[in-house]
Amino acid sequence: MSVKEAQANWEPKILVFACNWCTYAGADLAGLSRLQYPPNVRVLRVPCSGRVNPQFVIRAFQRGIDGVLVAGCHPGDCHYVTGNYFTRRRYLLMQRLLQYVGVDPERFQARWISGSEGPKFQQVVKEITEQIRAMGPNRKLRDAQ
């Protein structure tokens, strides 16, 4: 099956910004534990959730992503001490702003997933994929190329 064909019979595509130290490790652990989840997520590795610029999120919607998850270490556990506290502030605002302009709340989410929470990673990915599959493809903020 070619990539194009795959897009023709739509499958949701979800971008996960995962911090290297917690969530990426958590996703690795899910793999090591052979915890199955839908193949609709793509993990983009960043050093810290604090590295995730809101502009990356909007860009993903522009280019046609169906959902975005920003995930990092739990507050207090940041490898870089305070990065996720800033993430929390920034994305509390960002989530509300996106909802304000009509982006459905399911489309943009944020979670804390630690390196030991492989099952949580699985769980979150399952949930979000199901939510978004039910909603259908995202058309909002999307550029028509």
Next chain:
Amino acid sequence: MKTVLKTKLPELFEKLANNYTVFVPAKIEGISRFAPYQNGLELALEENVLMPPKDIFFPQTEKMYKFKAKDQYLEIEDLPPEEGQQVIFGVRSCDLKSIDCLDQVFLTKGFVDAFYQDKRDRSILIGLSCVKPMENCFCSSMGVDPQKGVGADIQAYDLGDKVGFEAITEKGRELLGKIETLLVEEAASVPAVEKFVLTADIEGVPEKLKNMFDHPIWDDICRKCLNCSVCAFVCPTCHCFDIASEVRGEDGTKIRCWDTCMFDEYTRMAGGHQPRPGKKERVRNRFMHKLRYFPERYDMLLCTGCGRCVAKCPVNLDITAVIRKIKEAE
């Protein structure tokens, strides 16, 4: 003169819309602009529209061609041609003049812009005379006759409750023929134009500017400018553009987009050098281009006195005031 009641205009547009895309002055989301006629469109015939007809011929964003990366090569693919004739109704004299300016740039001196030419060739222009100048209008000062524009295929006249039509070109005659059944032939006199609120004395300004590049006047004129591009984007004659690529994986599209000398990237060179680093250089360029460089090259002003920039400039940087200052400068 062939006339029609203003109230009957929608009927007329409806009829034309069977064969043409008919652009008419309309108010959409509170902004007046030219829009393809469709049922229920709110017409805006009392005053000139905020957005000039420029983007019908020269859109703010225009796709030029597509390309595809294949192995180590690029394949270029033309876009499907746009087809069909279009009628632009209600173009005021200032905007007709602006199309004349754009024609100079895009069609003369051996440089023919295929994208512009295509749209221009497929268009029939219906001018519309003005009776009461808006308070920022000063077209007559710029040598434009508010009652009769240049380059229209048909000149329409505002007769109060009616509109009168006069075919100018063969294309225009043909078009009028198609709506003949809706028109009435009657004697009508075109009302005189009311007094202009705003005027400018352009006499000798282009010549005087030849020696004013380094004049201290620019230090003063530029100061309140914000270097935004409201003036350029509402201007019917500003025609600068930038070419960019939109790439998505192997596929890409070349686009051209309006640009303006107010922006930093406009003159920034690849190595980072910026020959027009500040407000002064950019503001000077804007007025020099309108009032000196363009007249030098095409023998016409690049300002038609439509007054849009005067109305919309956030800091009231009024071109008539600039002209006055140039005149007064020693």
Next chain:
Amino acid sequence: MSDKVKKMQEIAREILEKGEAKVVIGWEKGTHWYLSPPAFIDKPEEVERLVWDDFCHNNLSKYLKDYVNHEGKVAIFVKGCDSRAFNRLLQDKQIERDKVILIGIPCHGLKDQDKAKELGENADIPKAKKCVECRYPNPLVYDYFIGEEKALDEVAAASEARDFSDVEAIETLSPDEKYEFWNKQYERCLRCYACRNVCPACSCRECIFDQTRVGWIGKANNASENQFFALTRAMHVAGLCIECGECERVCPMNIPIMLLNKKLIKDINLLFGPYDAGVDVDGKLPLGHFDKNDPEEFM
């Protein structure tokens, strides 16, 4: 001529004559009676150009950035909002306090220019939208002060309660209705960047929207790119917007930009505690620090 205008001109003249500042930035009459654009006065004999009336909308503080490398001081007139703008730029280290002479002028709220144009000179013209909710009519910082402060504190008290009803009206819409609303607004955005250039919270040397080579934003003008601009601009001024409303006033396309700014102000106050930008120069910015007990919605 009102006493205030006389006083304005007097102070400006004195400053220029004594050479305390090389230029005084104020307002003058423009093309029409309802326009009072910025004026730059270099010579004592020009001070008569200065006016103070119902249309001195322009926030003059942003112009101080043009004088950073000039020798000597600059004097500017500041309304309440202009003074908050001044504080913002000071907080962003874009200007130096001791290079500026601030002439404070209390402001009763200015009149709506569009309505003025429509209704005529003798009509009762309503207040500009941005001034209706003003909570800082008095300048917060100044070296000279024109007029009396007392009366205006009452004005301030009257509008103490913030009105977010316009924001709330949008919040109650369904996601699709919200999207349709904003999409329509930003479909017509010209990306002329007047809103950005006039904004005292936009203090960057080079805005990311001018960095097309990096690829933050495409050159194309369409609803998607325009909304990228709108949302990013809103996030960039989050916690910095001083509610001068200039962005919305200068927008040639009448986009309700303040509805975005006010949404962020509302949420910042709700989530992180009361905060007014441009009031406390030494304070921490809402997005420049955090509280370990910030609301927790990410689980």
Next chain:
Amino acid sequence: MKRVGVFICHCGSNIAGAVDCEKVAENAKSFPGVAFSTDYKYMCSEPGQELIKKAIKDHKLDRIVVASCSPRMHEPTFRRCLESGGLNAYLLEMANIREHCSWVHPDDKEKATWKATELVRMAVAKVLKNEPLQRSTIPITKRALVIGGGIAGIQAALDIANAGHIVDIVEKEPSIGGKMAQIDKTFPTLDCSACILTPKMVEAANHPNINLITYSEIENVEGYVGNFDVTIRKKARSVDMTLCTGCGTCMQKCPTKVPSEFEMLMTDRRAIYTPFPQAIPNKPVIDRKNCRYFTTGKCRVCEKICPTKAVDYTQEDELVTQRYGAIVVATGFDLFDHSVYGEYGYGKYKDVITGLHFERLINASGPTMGKIKRPSDGKVPKDVVFIKCVGSRDEAKGKAYCSKTCCMYTAKHATLVREKIKDSNVYVFYMDVRTPGKGYDEFYTRTTDQFGAKYIRGRVSKIYEKGDKLIVRGEDTLLGRPVEVEADMVVLATAMVAQPDAAKLAQMVGFSYDQDNFYTEAHPKLAPVETHTAGVFLAGACQGPKDIPESVAQASAAAAKACGLLSKEEMPTEPIVSCVNEAICAGCGMCVPVCPYKALDLKVIQERAHGKTITRKVATVNSGLCQGCGACTVACRSAALNLKHFTNEQILAEVDALCL
């Protein structure tokens, strides 16, 4: 034109079992920039790595994507492989198609293959924007600084010095020794504190690798691991250390008496003084605030009497800057000010004293020569009440935490009272008795069983004076009835709190502290002596309440960490750090507060603009401090800050690629 090589690993059947690796390699061939693509059974194996190296050569590849297991596993392996193949290690990107794909999607080969293809596409898009990065090294200055000369600081310094490195101890008091010097005996063995401390002090003083910098404070700290530039303020001693022999004549003749801080103000010292007789260095300083000469301009007795002419009133504070490779912070603790407790008399009753006062009272060299006499009238107390948890475990007025040492030292005090005053009665009011530690509970049991201290579980609600007695009222919560004790003296076990200037020092050095101003370790379990600032280590009670053995153990641990650092000539630095585009930076400083490592600062640059020279501020990244989190890049609205290897351009390229 960039030439990317793509290598898809089967990982035996780990990947190939769920992903069609050949197909992924085939799909990758059409991605922009890909010049070569193949798959192989085990990419990380010797032959697999050889395959990559050969392809680099044969196909002139300049960037590599390896799709295999998690980069957290084999990124270092493949980076080394690129290096030996002649490419910069950072021109590698990995697509995680095992943990994130084959292992989690074992049952749908089609979709797993689709996902793997897209992960590879993302990696290719990113790697096209990778830049070669150079690991650099920073030299290590082979000199350590120990801040604080208490037992923790002394121990850390001795360990580092014994490992062969030069150590400076900076102590703010005129002598090293710290709180331990004030203590009489130590639990649970009841060794004499001075007997075990002073030999260590002497050893430190005489150690060829140790410099004592007493009566000095840290003024400023700049730099980063391996290269801290520390400015030390040497306060004016008014005594020339090189001339003074420590004969002590001046201290006898000085006419000004000042309450002695070391003796908890229970006796006097002179204005020219050493804090205690065994002080090291045993050379006095002049307390200028109280010295008659400095306050009135007349006197000069000490100057006249000094046989070596060592007294020098003209001395001034001296600032010296020294570079250190590592810093051990051992600034200790302070005691809770119990005057907030109205029920204990707001600190006004003379015979309500703290544990540390009591230490001095029972110390043979203390104000009472070791005789327990109460401060008000010098009488030997018969009924002594001890109150524990004064300020500890009290969120309302004191601290939420347990001060850890009080249970044991109170037991020790109770024992000593009973030992020294035969007919005495000892009452101990307590909330809990916590005695984990070697020999600790046995000691406590002896205190109650053998020495007969009466332990009463309950809080004291009031103490008031009645005649020359103190009436202590409380409740015995075990018996559920009120208790009233007529006491001669009350000893409060006040909480251990952080030093008053603890936060200031932390901010100066650049590490974090908790809500109680105790210093925060890098990880509570796995990095208990490190701070978040590389090269700065913690020892002793500055990190939280500790007793002596714990402080000493942590000091040795910190010393081991410091020695590990100092044993290297230089250390490699990770090149994934933030960088500033000065042309864009507006110098607004919004990045500065978000950096957890104090790696960002503003500096002034000069440049030519509009034909004249101007100066402006821009951000600057200290790449020695930067750990590459990228928080600053988001705080920077104009994107003047960028994080190498995770640049804005790279992440945007990944986002774009995955959305295709």
